[in-house]
Amino acid sequence: MKVAQLVEYGSPLALRELADPAPEPDGVVLAVLASGICRSDWHAWHGDWGWLAGQIPLPRTLGHEIVGEVVAAGPEVRSVAVGSRVTVPFHLACGACAHCRSGHANLCDHMQALGMSRDGGYAEFVDIPNADFNCVPVPESVSSVAASAIGCRFMTAFHAISGQGRVRPGEWVAVHGAGGVGLSAVQIAAAAGASVIAIDLDPGKLALAEKQGASYTVDASETADVPAAVQELSDGGAHVSIDAVGSRTTVVNSVLSLRKGGRHVQIGLTSSEDAGQIALPIDVLTTRELSVIGSHGNPHSSYPQLLSLVDSGKLAPQDIVRQTVPLARAGQVLAEMSDFGTSGITVIDRF
Ligand SMILES: [Zn+2]
Ligand SMILES: [Zn+2]
Secondary structure (H helix, E strand, O other), X not given: OEEEEEOOOOOOOEEEEOOOOOOOOOOEEEEEEEEEEOHHHHHHHHOOOOOOOOOOOXXXXXXXXEEEEEEEEOOOOOOOOOOOEEEOOOEEOOOOOHHHHOOOHHHOOXXXXXXOOEOOOOEOEEEXXXXXXXXXXXXXXXXXXXXXXXXXXXXXXXXXXXXXXXXXXXXXXXXXOOOHHHHHHHHHHHHOOOEEEEEEOOHHHHHHHHHOOOOEEEEHHHOOOHHHHHHHHOOOOEEEEEEOOXXXXXXXXXXXXXXXXXXXEEOOOOOOOOOOOOOOOHHHHHHOOOEEEEOOOOOHHHXXXXXXXXXXXXXXXXXXXXXXXXXXXXXXXXXXXXXXXOOOEEEEEEO
């Protein structure tokens, strides 16, 4: 099978021919139909996260936002049929630990990160372990390209808004960063009945945020005090503020955008510049009774709710997809992400 592999941090991906994978006894093999190119892939390519779980081991086939058709299943697989079309949460889980059993499989003690700790979907085929737990059927009404982001960015935004952020109708939500996950958060928060303020440095991305339902936008490239702008637009601050970037500026701006009692939800992971350490205005946190909440992926158990909203058309991940590319262009797209040159979501759909 053809794969695009990371062989050296920051260098072009290598296009290679590898043996087709076979399923594990409890796993399946998917013929990959669509594979999103996520900023986490850029972080991995860049050699980030030595301060977290460690740089990813090389060589590695990236790709954790996939939709595929099941082409082979191990003898222990019960509920996933050959021929069905599925997506996979990027955080592959065991289904048996205390977190999985209490509905928090995104915190699994035995998590394997697709395309990070095992080979992923920048490939014609990918094998998925524990398929009965980790494969999620894609509704017929949703195209494979549209559904691929449900493996990471779209579902991450869904969990941040509806799960960790507990956004309620009528609340103000600020979204810092209007890339793929940020635009997803804008759309999902607007659909949840919130008034959304999107913040970015790029007017083009802010225009996309308006299309996804942002009531207001703040161009951070020409706004001296972003939190003050959000406070003014929302008449006292956001109830929930999402950092979809992971930089010192966006984290602090997000916290300071909140009204008293507000919730900051962190989605973006940091890059080498901050290396996982960002100072918070802690006295403001205390005196305004702010909450700082992490949000990672989306538990398997809330996929039915997410997919039913997508199936009914209330949520539209396809609206965030901006381009599709062949496998051979994946490395180039990663390089373009270095200066935030891409917009929305890019999906590999030709292998
Ligand atoms: Zn588990
Ligand atoms: Zn991702």
